Amino acid sequence: MAVLTVPKLDLAASAYIPTPARIVRTEQLTEMEKLFEIELNDPRRLGHEPGQFVQVSLFGFGEAPISICSSPTRPDTFELCVRRVGTVTGRLHALNEGDVIGIRGPLGRGFDVNEMHGRDIVIVAGGLGLAPVRSLIQYIVDERGRFGQFHLLYGCRQPSEILFRDDVAAWRNDRRLHFLQTVDKADEQWRGRVGVVTTLIKELPELDPQQTVVVIVGPPVMFKFVVLEVLARRIPQRSIYCSLERRMKCGIGKCGHCQANQVYVCLEGPVFKYGQLKGLREALD
Numbered sequence: 040m041a042v043l044t045v046p047k048l049d050l051a052a053s054a055y056i057p058t059p060a061r062i063v064r065t066e067q068l069t070e071m072e073k074l075f076e077i078e079l080n081d082p083r084r085l086g087h088e089p090g091q092f093v094q095v096s097l098f099g100f101g102e103a104p105i106s107i108c109s110s111p112t113r114p115d116t117f118e119l120c121v122r123r124v125g126t127v128t129g130r131l132h133a134l135n136e137g138d139v140i141g142i143r144g145p146l147g148r149g150f151d152v153n154e155m156h157g158r159d160i161v162i163v164a165g166g167l168g169l170a171p172v173r174s175l176i177q178y179i180v181d182e183r184g185r186f187g188q189f190h191l192l193y194g195c196r197q198p199s200e201i202l203f204r205d206d207v208a209a210w211r212n213d214r215r216l217h218f219l220q221t222v223d224k225a226d227e228q229w230r231g232r233v234g235v236v237t238t239l240i241k242e243l244p245e246l247d248p249q250q251t252v253v254v255i256v257g258p259p260v261m262f263k264f265v266v267l268e269v270l271a272r273r274i275p276q277r278s279i280y281c282s283l284e285r286r287m288k289c290g291i292g293k294c295g296h297c298q299a300n301q302v303y304v305c306l307e308g309p310v311f312k313y314g315q316l317k318g319l320r321e322a323l324d
Contacts, residue, residue, distance in 0.1 A: 054290070057096040057141030062134055063116055068202050072167070073132050074108075075119045079142065084114045088149030089174035090282055090310040094290045095119065095131065096141030103127040104290055106171035106309075107145065112181040120170035120202065146290045147309050150175050150254065150280060158252050159187040161243065163265050165236050165257025166195050169202045171282055171309070172256040176206075180216070187250065189216040190243055194236030196223045217243075236261065240268040248273040255313075256282040266313060279313035 064076040079085060085093075085107070092106045103125070109118035123132045134140070152175070160179060164172050179186055191210060195201055201222075210218040219239045221232040232239070236257070253269050255262060262281060269279055283304050302315075 054143060054146060057094070057143050059139055060142045062136055062138050062140065064136060065134075068120065068204075069200055071124075072120055072122050072170075072202060074203075075121060075131070076116050077119060077140070077142065078116045080139070085111075085117050085142075085145055086114075087111055087117065087145035087174075089152060089178045090149030090171060091145040091147050091174075092171070092290070092309065093119070093142050093144035093146060095121075095127070096143065097127055097130050098141065100130050101127045102141075102143070102290075103131070104146075106174075108170045108173040110174050110177035110181055112178055120167075120173075122167060143290065147304075148307060150282075150310050152178060155252050156185045157187065159189070159247065159250050160252050160254070161190045161192070161246070161269075162254045163192045163236060163240070163257070164194075165261040165265075166200070167202070168257030168261075168282070168284075169193055169195075172254060173203065173206070175254065176210075180213070183215050191216055191218045192236060192239040192243075193219070194221045194223070194234075194239065198222055198226050198229045235264075237264045237268050240265065240272075243272075246272050246274065248275065248278075252278050252280065254280045254282075259284065276314035276317065277312055281311055281313055281316060283309045283311065283316075 059080040060077050061080060062075055063078050066074040068074050087107050089110060092104050094102045095105050096102045105119045105121055107117055108120045109116075121128050121131055123129050131140070162172055162176060176191065179189055183189075193207070201207060207220065210216060211220070219232070219242055221234050221236060221239055222229060223233070223235055225233045251274055253274050255265050255269075266279065270276075
């Protein structure tokens, strides 16, 4: 029997013990997704990196891993976008402003923003993938002078599933970035582009391969086709970041639910460079 080795990382006490936190504000984004603004009942701030996640505890119900969808440049509170898919998330959707939850984290590895400083950025977000990458988008917008050109591509299945509509409207009108949006299937009111998100890559201007960083976040089926388009633009694998969606459970590498081959996504990810993943068959399946 093969012996699995868990990476030894220096996890803070906040990774093991939930900190009480208060729901400051809620907003229904779609039929299935709800936004929660959270404030820790603790003098410390969350102190997360863009791309990290937390474990949300509901006492008597359980825990669920949720990506942080706000930037550390906005530190007094943080935001979580929660899809209603099970017992814990269903109960969370029933909570209101002022209710108390537990927060473990921040957990995992986020985006290396220092490596991105001074470079052109292309972000490709599909469906619910906009939620975890929103923290990075906000960071880039708030620190706009630290980056070169900024291209943001967003696609979802249909107009009713568009997330963060106020943000989308702001990005569309922000001259500091190039925003493109599409849906797989239009309704009678939709007047925008129709097609999968990979079609937007063809609308990008010429990119400098050595100057450009590409970030891909979305459902696993999306990665293969987006990566092919990006590699065709001669972007090096070391400059392509992917954030994986996995069925995490403990968040600290103890249970193995998120394991892809020998990699524990909750510890070594969820953000990876493409070169780290291309040899892992389970990672992008």
